[in-house]
Amino acid sequence: MFRFGAVLAMAVWAALPLRAGPVSDAVQGVISDQISAFLVDDIDRAFSFASPGLRDHFGMAGRFGEMVKNGYPMVWRPGDVRFLQLDGDGKARRQIVEISDRAGRPFRLEYEMIETEEGWRIDAVRFLPVPPPMT
Template sequence: MRRITPALCLVTALLSAQLSAPPLAAQTADPGISATINGQIEALRKDDFDRAFDFASPTIRQLFGTAPNFGTMVRQGYPMVHRPGAVRLLELRDVAGRLWQRVMITDTEGRTHLLDYEMQQGPGGWQINGVQILPDPGPMI
């Protein structure tokens, strides 16, 4: 039997609270945030991983090191972002001082995915500091 560490419990609790928290000051997408997300997705559609990597925050750039490494991660972990059918930006939320842009992506097979993009302001504008694939809520009745 695996032992769950207190740190893992804390991370799980924080992530669950963040994903279930109601939006604070929900609003429509900021034009700069929209341009950043859409710019990265367009670069990914063209397999221009150098350009897509330019939209990442310094933390993400340091984590992956190179644009090819970043491209491999996107292709393997986020295929719906690499080859989206349709992209729609939903609400922008402030959760505990961090901005999260909800994005709905319909993949090329017609499946819908909800993602949260953590956005941060950098010296040159908005940057993507991480993307979370949200759990499928199942059919809405």
């Protein structure tokens, strides 16, 4: 009887969704806030979520905004956004994000995040292959 109860408890525990931790919440919050800023064309605010290195590279919020608008239109005007796994440790993390454009086409992006004095910031974003749909 004890063994059955222990197995049942483990099965219920395994079925529960993973709880986000403070780092996960902070990282996802920065990405969400940047996307929200793009949605209302607040490029200065969106630029503030970039790492100091990215801000130095682009120099001006307008240049950064044009790069996102032309190179990452699904981030500029997303359809659905879903956070997947978060990897890494210390002051560097990688957040996988599944995002669709307004036409419903799926994309998978890896956000490289670094912890700065200002909090978590986006240091780079790259495209990942989108897995084929389950049949």
